[in-house]
Amino acid sequence: MPQHIIRAQQFTKQGLQRIFALADEMRATLESGCRQKMREYLSGTLMHAIFYEASTRTRFSFESAAQHLGMNVVSTDNASQFSSAVKGETLEDSIRVHAGYRPDVIVLRHGDDNAAERAARIIDTYGYTTHLINAGAGRQQHPTQAVLDAYTIARAFTTLNGLTVVMGGDLKNGRTVRSLAYLLGKFEDVKILFVSPPELRVGSDILEYLERHAIQYEQSADMHEALERADVVYWTRLQLERITDLDLAFRMREEQVKRFTIKAEHLHLLKERAIIMHPLPRMTEISTEVDRDPRARYFEQAQNGMYIRMAILVSLVQRIEI
Amino acid sequence: MPQHIIRAQQFTKQGLQRIFALADEMRATLESGCRQKMREYLSGTLMHAIFYEASTRTRFSFESAAQHLGMNVVSTDNASQFSSAVKGETLEDSIRVHAGYRPDVIVLRHGDDNAAERAARIIDTYGYTTHLINAGAGRQQHPTQAVLDAYTIARAFTTLNGLTVVMGGDLKNGRTVRSLAYLLGKFEDVKILFVSPPELRVGSDILEYLERHAIQYEQSADMHEALERADVVYWTRLQLERITDLDLAFRMREEQVKRFTIKAEHLHLLKERAIIMHPLPRMTEISTEVDRDPRARYFEQAQNGMYIRMAILVSLVQRIEI
Amino acid sequence: MPQHIIRAQQFTKQGLQRIFALADEMRATLESGCRQKMREYLSGTLMHAIFYEASTRTRFSFESAAQHLGMNVVSTDNASQFSSAVKGETLEDSIRVHAGYRPDVIVLRHGDDNAAERAARIIDTYGYTTHLINAGAGRQQHPTQAVLDAYTIARAFTTLNGLTVVMGGDLKNGRTVRSLAYLLGKFEDVKILFVSPPELRVGSDILEYLERHAIQYEQSADMHEALERADVVYWTRLQLERITDLDLAFRMREEQVKRFTIKAEHLHLLKERAIIMHPLPRMTEISTEVDRDPRARYFEQAQNGMYIRMAILVSLVQRIEI
Numbered sequence: 001m002p003q004h005i006i007r008a009q010q011f012t013k014q015g016l017q018r019i020f021a022l023a024d025e026m027r028a029t030l031e032s033g034c035r036q037k038m039r040e041y042l043s044g045t046l047m048h049a050i051f052y053e054a055s056t057r058t059r060f061s062f063e064s065a066a067q068h069l070g071m072n073v074v075s076t077d078n079a080s081q082f083s084s085a086v087k088g089e090t091l092e093d094s095i096r097v098h099a100g101y102r103p104d105v106i107v108l109r110h111g112d113d114n115a116a117e118r119a120a121r122i123i124d125t126y127g128y129t130t131h132l133i134n135a136g137a138g139r140q141q142h143p144t145q146a147v148l149d150a151y152t153i154a155r156a157f158t159t160l161n162g163l164t165v166v167m168g169g170d171l172k173n174g175r176t177v178r179s180l181a182y183l184l185g186k187f188e189d190v191k192i193l194f195v196s197p198p199e200l201r202v203g204s205d206i207l208e209y210l211e212r213h214a215i216q217y218e219q220s221a222d223m224h225e226a227l228e229r230a231d232v233v234y235w236t237r238l239q240l241e242r243i244t245d246l247d248l249a250f251r252m253r254e255e256q257v258k259r260f261t262i263k264a265e266h267l268h269l270l271k272e273r274a275i276i277m278h279p280l281p282r283m284t285e286i287s288t289e290v291d292r293d294p295r296a297r298y299f300e301q302a303q304n305g306m307y308i309r310m311a312i313l314v315s316l317v318q319r320i321e322i
Numbered sequence: 323m324p325q326h327i328i329r330a331q332q333f334t335k336q337g338l339q340r341i342f343a344l345a346d347e348m349r350a351t352l353e354s355g356c357r358q359k360m361r362e363y364l365s366g367t368l369m370h371a372i373f374y375e376a377s378t379r380t381r382f383s384f385e386s387a388a389q390h391l392g393m394n395v396v397s398t399d400n401a402s403q404f405s406s407a408v409k410g411e412t413l414e415d416s417i418r419v420h421a422g423y424r425p426d427v428i429v430l431r432h433g434d435d436n437a438a439e440r441a442a443r444i445i446d447t448y449g450y451t452t453h454l455i456n457a458g459a460g461r462q463q464h465p466t467q468a469v470l471d472a473y474t475i476a477r478a479f480t481t482l483n484g485l486t487v488v489m490g491g492d493l494k495n496g497r498t499v500r501s502l503a504y505l506l507g508k509f510e511d512v513k514i515l516f517v518s519p520p521e522l523r524v525g526s527d528i529l530e531y532l533e534r535h536a537i538q539y540e541q542s543a544d545m546h547e548a549l550e551r552a553d554v555v556y557w558t559r560l561q562l563e564r565i566t567d568l569d570l571a572f573r574m575r576e577e578q579v580k581r582f583t584i585k586a587e588h589l590h591l592l593k594e595r596a597i598i599m600h601p602l603p604r605m606t607e608i609s610t611e612v613d614r615d616p617r618a619r620y621f622e623q624a625q626n627g628m629y630i631r632m633a634i635l636v637s638l639v640q641r642i643e644i
Numbered sequence: 645m646p647q648h649i650i651r652a653q654q655f656t657k658q659g660l661q662r663i664f665a666l667a668d669e670m671r672a673t674l675e676s677g678c679r680q681k682m683r684e685y686l687s688g689t690l691m692h693a694i695f696y697e698a699s700t701r702t703r704f705s706f707e708s709a710a711q712h713l714g715m716n717v718v719s720t721d722n723a724s725q726f727s728s729a730v731k732g733e734t735l736e737d738s739i740r741v742h743a744g745y746r747p748d749v750i751v752l753r754h755g756d757d758n759a760a761e762r763a764a765r766i767i768d769t770y771g772y773t774t775h776l777i778n779a780g781a782g783r784q785q786h787p788t789q790a791v792l793d794a795y796t797i798a799r800a801f802t803t804l805n806g807l808t809v810v811m812g813g814d815l816k817n818g819r820t821v822r823s824l825a826y827l828l829g830k831f832e833d834v835k836i837l838f839v840s841p842p843e844l845r846v847g848s849d850i851l852e853y854l855e856r857h858a859i860q861y862e863q864s865a866d867m868h869e870a871l872e873r874a875d876v877v878y879w880t881r882l883q884l885e886r887i888t889d890l891d892l893a894f895r896m897r898e899e900q901v902k903r904f905t906i907k908a909e910h911l912h913l914l915k916e917r918a919i920i921m922h923p924l925p926r927m928t929e930i931s932t933e934v935d936r937d938p939r940a941r942y943f944e945q946a947q948n949g950m951y952i953r954m955a956i957l958v959s960l961v962q963r964i965e966i
Contacts, residue, residue, distance in 0.1 A: 096624075
């Protein structure tokens, strides 16, 4: 039975530790320049990268991970044509066709919240050997992003236990905030401070999840105080494209510029060992002056994404329990 | 001199047998998990997949076939920009440039009926070593689809001789029906029943071809009777995007829903050893309830497509006569 | 410190000689059919092909070069979505993310004149090991095109010194004319004849560059005389898409048809050892009747592009000084 990566909640603490260790190994091997050794991990295997929504960044991260490991890739960032309005094929039919081409892994990005579940169900029902990885489904889940976020924190603090994590910006529309909150729920004594304009607060389902898992959280609109208390600052962009009310979009943009932008002048507020993260792309919500501060980790975080995806690919194909 | 795959008619019965045997070998090797053995077939060779019309399904089939065999791929599903209205390059010039990059195989999909012939002519005229494969040209030909269809039938019945093949749905606009009819013409005692609304009957050129090759055929609009007589049911979707008369399109859609949709309730009409095929994508013309019936072979058929393309790639590059 | 390919002017005569020799070696190895030897050059390395403007031809040239050498490729011809108006990421941020995925080479095509410089600066500033190749930036530079043009001339005449080069057609809007003029400035006793309608004359910055480097040039609108004097005819298409004044565009089109089209009837004007070049795509400015004349070298020129790109890739990754 194949194992799939569907949602952030599915990972155990032990599983995460195994992935982190494997990601460290990937980094060390790649940095050592042993290309041939690197490629022996998954030489001759095949990935299908099926993106119904274009996301060059995520696709390049997965495909670079695969290629470094010797895995071949067939990809599209235009898969919506596969089941176009005109032709009207269901996701289920498309995935069955793909699985029949015998890729070792299907990486799926799709606009529907439950696309990854549906795809995995078809694979399991019909006994295909393909592993499915959810590379972003609707506004709900982006589990490999959550794992790479946790990995970035773990690299800075050894453990996630006991940390104060500030999540700020557009908490309503960001998929990454949701997935990371689910993962943080696995660790002990984590405290989450949500910082946003009231209009862009995090969804109540996440708050309920945190309460169920006895995770402390606070909500505020005071960036300054949050920055002072933070071990981890996880900042996000305004997802203007998801705000349909134009007046609200305009107002939120003004709010962000005035009260939710991290600038050089705020760096003195931060603890010396704090880190600043961002899922990227970054617009203006973190000033480029901040980039050179050693606490700014968002580009390292993106790179960690590739190592985490390498680790997950190796785990799935070599059937390491995670 | 390179050998090209241009049209379904070019295959001999003996050539088809060789391709089918090679496809069986591909399947067995891939299922055995010997990835390294698989990749030795075409290691280090190069395919150009040039799609002037996007067709994710067909492109993934060819590219997966290539990658499993160790063949590298450079591809576009957006080649119409190559010879855009603005830039105005001819297909001939484009193909000459491509052939000069020395791919072992060019897989071409194009909107013009004679695109593959024109491309092959340029390759031969200027002495390039590239093999051309027609992956769908205009409304006329899709020869690898015809071969995979014949292979799917051959796997179920050992031989195609003596079978009754029902072709139903939109026979006017479907390229696959045309290509398969040409191939069936190579076999003995095949009988074809065309089943469609009168407005969507198969073209007279195909009927003339069948008469020239002394293939028996009938035309009707009675799905029930056809299903009872069929060894092979080859069902197709309504190509609404090709029906420009909106009233007709609407009427045909109603007709299909009422009288040309295969549902669970029709399965009792079928012979026990009959098979149901479909080139996919499937809309509503076969109900999903039918999918679990062992006679439903359309997903296996899609998978067969990859094995057939593997066999054809190996035949061309290793210069096996087919 | 990585080495980048940013502009045509950066090459020395000695560096060009090394690239030409390496391109000859690539050609010989590929023609000998030693695929495995070919792939040992760059086996296991990785290219990112990031095209903000689609250019199937250039992308296929780079990707085929890479694949023949055993280099893997992750590519997009749709990178503008990466920093879309909606998401608003800067080129600098995008390149930093890409470089973090540790490709050996980034091939960048972008609409801004200084995009390649900006990208290279980010790579150097943050100490990434990636090499950047400019595959066309704005209307200014396309350095690998210039090198392949020079290589095509060198193959026909052994040296570029002492040649009379006619550059004709749309000299105002063509990027290739600019880049090649810069390179020709490196050689001795080269004479350039610019032939175009007055409205499409070459930019004054190029003329100043030629004067600074003491390169003789003339400007005229007389194609016949120019063809008689030419060792090299470098003809270009009318870049109608860049002429915003519709009246002018229409008039220029008429001019080209009447007075700036090379036809079979002009071939007798040419020296026996002259060569005709064109960066392609070709519209009607060279008649297809000319293609079979042995002096027509535009398709060989396109093929040379792949060999030059192979040579440049090997030089960069193996750190050969060029």
